[in-house]
Amino acid sequence: MRHRPTTIFSLLAVAGLVLTAFFGGLAGTLPGANIQARHGSSGSVVVNGIVAGAREQPARFVDKTGQVRLELSLRELIGELEARGTPTDNAALFARRDQSSTLLTEAGITLQLPDGRILPVFAVPSSGFHLQPDSWVALGVGFLSLIGGLWVLVLRPRELTAQLFAISGASLWAASLTIALVIQSSIATPGWGMQYLLQANHISALVFGWALVSIFGVYPLPIVSRTAVGLLAVFLIGLGLAGLFDAWADVFGIQVIALIAIVALTFVLVLVQAWKSRKDPVHRASVAWVGTALLLSAGLFTAVNFIPILMGSPPLVGDAIAMTAFLLFYFALAIAITRYRMFDLGNWTVHVVRAVIVLLLILVADMALVYWAGEQWTLSFAVLLVALAWMPVRGRLMRLAERRRDRDNMRLIRGANQVAFAIQPSEQTAHWRDALAAQFDPLEISGTRTEVAEIRDDGRILAIPSPLGGDALALSYAGKGSRLFDSNDLEMAKAIHRLVEEMIAARRAYDQGVREERTRIARDLHDDVGARLLTGLHMADQRLRPTLQAAMSDIRAIVSGMTGEQVSLERLLSEVRHETARRLEAAEIHLDWPISEEDDDERLLDYRQNKAITSAFREVVSNVIRHARATSMTVRITAGGDRLQALVLDNGDGMPEAALAGETQGFGLRNLRRRLVDVGGRIDIQSSSGGTEIRLSMPLGLATAPSTSEQGVTGPKGDLSWTA
Template sequence: MPSKVAVDRLLGNAALWGVAAATVAFAVLTLWAALSLPQFSGQFVAKDDAVYLTTGNFEGRVTGLSNPQVLLFTPEAADFVPEPDTLPSYADYDRFVSRQAVLNRMAQGDFIRVWIDGAPVHDLRRQPRTISDLTPHFWSPMVTGLIVFFIGGWVWAMRPRELVTRLLFFNAFGLMISALSMAVYGARPLAVEPHLFLSLMVLNHAGAALFGTSILALLMIYPRQLTSGNWALAMLFSVVPIVVADQMRLLGSPGGTYLVNGVHTLGILGLIAAQAVATRHDPRGRAALVWLGVSVALGTVAWMTVVTLYALSGDLTAMPEAYAFLSFLVIYLGLAFAVSRFRLFEAGDWAFRILFFALAAVLFIALDAALVYVAHLGQSPAMTVAMLLIAFGYLPLRDGLWRRLVRGKAMDDEARFAAALDIVHAPATERADRWANLLHGLFEPLRVEAIPGDVTQATIAGEGVDLRVPSFVPGQSLRLSEPRLGRGLFGPTQERQVRQLWSLIDSGVAGLEAYERGAKAERRKVAQDLHDDVGARLLSGLMVADDRTRPILQSALADIRTLSSAMLAEAAPLDHVLADVRAEAAGRLEAAGIALDWEPLDSTAVIDHAQQKALVSGVREIVSNIIRHSGAAQVVVAVRLDKGLTLTIADDGKGFDVNLTEGNGLPGLRVRFSAAGGHADISSGTGVCVTLHLPVTERILSGMDAYG
């Protein structure tokens, strides 16, 4: 039995093919309906409350039409209004429909005789209507409706079981039938058959109402569910009483649906505000709302601007509703982006870009109009002044707001270079912490987590909630979640910023490691020469030295070995180091007449240079104090390996007050061992007892580590 995912994928593919086929079918049907309308060899245009005929270079005012079907018809400007539902009353609307019937009957003939005021009579021949005859008043709503329908169907096909995508598809269907019906009757060359015209008007009004109710229903449950799905469905099907009321002429006028659309717009804005409150702690929901809010704001403002301009001109009937569908397309694209959650992490950046450009356009138009109508400047000077004011006033302000509100804490090149250098030159054990601290300071994420798996560059995940970045720990990467303390999303700007930082740091670390490899190779060569040449010569001299010279040569040989180990920055065998220290101490104590009891140590442990230096210097300091101050006859040294090296040096001398240690080097002893990761404890009773502790490592040696 196929899985639920496989079934959903199969249903989605079938739905998408069905939507594509339906889109093509609606396109063909609309073109057929538009091309079937009768057309003649001239164009009638309504302007200044009159009808004009334009044919080529000729234009004249029409006083009458006639042909064998209709003896005489006096055309009126209202006969050619693009949107009959903008007529003031139902009586005017009914008169328009009846006159359309007369014009349609006349259009069935082979010609129309046109009577022109003050000009000869023109005979217009009927001719086939072709695609090239279709005007933008047809193409604008048709293309918009088909695009919207296909996008809505595509989003629904991706997630066919979700209520929100179904509502989006209803929204697309409503806008499409409203647009396609208006494309046919709004771009008519002369007339539309009355029954077809009335059917197209019903579809136009029903589609517009469905567009509004479906957006309201969608916003009731998305991005956050404000109410139950049943209430959303009730809102969706409220389109039925609206259509019934419109057909029963209960809305007051033919354009009563415009009032309904206005109420829907207010409801949409109210629900957007409610969603803004509901998503204040949900970055992804807020980003989806940004797509929708910006598109609704732009589309609504654009459409209301067109309506206002035509209303101010005093001729609202001349307003081409085809332009409205471009505004609806903007709204729908934002709606589709929000529901499909398309690149939510870029919503904020795009919102500011769109709003900034829209505000610039509005300011430019307002300034230009004010300079022309208030300051009485000419059009060219007014446009120039408006452009200068926008360029030197608004644009700098826009850039400042962009840097402050959108770019946030984006680092400049100097700060980025300094931060990268700080991490590059940090100790290898500290780089991971410094890198995490830098990212935390830049983006203020709620969480920074180490996760398995290497990544080579920053990558956005989880629709912008997470940003996965490289780490200095092998086999791991870092996941930064919910930037700006959970109030934002990661976007391309942050992704690009981290990639640049990591590239700088990675290149710097690679260069530093290459330098250190070269320096280490050179140190190894020098250390090998010291060990093989100088050490060998000292060893030869030790074989023939007298009793006074031998301790000096032994000490020099031990220093050569310590220096070689230090230059290699590698660990040395602990038993060899202790043997050298024991031999040196024995020689010095024997010369002072003090006996030494120190059992040799056989161990595979190793000790690094810092610990070796602390151990050698510490034992020398202790032996010097015993010789100078203790008056002891014997020194006993005990060596124990248990969670590190513990070396206890005790003498049988006169002791001293451990609180009065100035001048004998013991405070420096504690500091030296603490810096090497160990500690030194001093006690005094019958003699003095010094306990030294250092961490050591058990491992196999090779090369210069195993010097002999």
């Protein structure tokens, strides 16, 4: 069965279909009677469309000689029989049905009704296959329940829940076959056949009730022992056999009470299951779904069928129609047992409850209108009344839902924007994780592998691939463990993934356009401005030549930065040292900056790092020349590990206390600070009357904007450290 489930299911389904067709054919060929009796209002019986009298009034079968051959109550003219008396009374009831079926085969038999009518009565032999609509409904419900149970059993043959479910489906199918035969029966049907049909129906109902209560004793959590399940089976089988042998008075009534007790016990077990499953979203969703379906179907079936029978009234609807309620519950239970789309059961439960509330409003309004208007109003007025009361409320609820959806969409767009426009890849990864956490509020996030967004483990996990090309993420338990992931979450995950991908692609296209425009500007600077500066350099005197050379060096650095060209650390320090020496020499300040013997050819810097180092030394040299009144400056460079360390000392007068306190920082110093912080660097200044010591530090790897804790912040501005 596990290896070829489709084949096994097909064979069993065909066998069930053949048996259903056989019993349907048997029901369709039962003889009928020329008179039709049914339950009327206020305890009356309607014969051939006319009220003949109360149910217990007598009707007499008279032969052509005028002799009364049989007397029975009007209730017994109806095809359905209820064996509610003592064993002797029940035997007499079925004996009278045997007599009526025999009398209908005789010629000249008439039926005298309490209203005075005398009707000829005779059997109508079946002219081919013919079934009443209720019989078709009963057979259809039974066959669907049978194949539903077989399919669950084939899928999970070793699970006790699936086995019990298959038993319940088979018992519901057997009950439907008997119901179809009872519906087709009439006073022309022999009593012995009716007796066994009714008892088979009662036994099937008891087996169905036992399977149902046993399912909720073990599903989704085992709360009842298998011994208790077995003992209940023995009790109900004994009760069914007692009815089969008519062991005591009103066995049928006791069986109905037992079935109602089973329904009540089932509700109790569902409540216990709900309490036991309150901390597990999967089991909680299953119990909520099945419990709602059970409440609707069993409650409706009990209200329209069992309760009227116990009160001595006919069922409000036929057994076949009432069985459709159990069919709905039956397939709801099949969905839960097979764990089909378990993650959506919560949403489905809400939709079902909402639909039932609307239907109940319509029903209540219709009953109220019938009561107030004396049965002169139709359902259309009830629908209108419910529409007037419900539609405004529904519109309000829809607007609230739309606002919640708008908030979700705004959160989605905000998160996608942060991911797509983060500067560094590490920031993008962190923002992607934060966006998913904000959107779904999972209990846990871990790495996984997947190519597409998918729901796993019955809704416990939502796996989402990364739009950044990294590892996928697995989100566990939505709403901090309060619910499962459902189809709406899956669609939201696909939407945010698609949105981030599109925004990243748009950003790349924008960056490509920016790079192309920068390349064009860099080319113009190099070809036009650079050429003019080179011409001026050849024409300039000795005082102007250094300025033009510095301008050309700046343009070269700007062009390199705009085109993404990197420069080696060795070359950069050589140029900065040469420029510093030239400027200090013009100011008659001695420079002590030995040439480094380290090989720095492999250390490449981007434009921001290049500009930060160049600007830092230019600003420091400018301050020494303008304010320090120094006669010498010492520079020591260390490029070990992944950071560049620069120490600059002068023998000047030192910096004013206001500057050290951050109260009179000039634009140059603020700009220097900003550039260093932008590439993850820092500046520390110590000054006294004997001179100033400046320490510059900057990472040599990929430039990143450091956090506050990485910047050594102790000064008043939050990003400079000052000590005197």
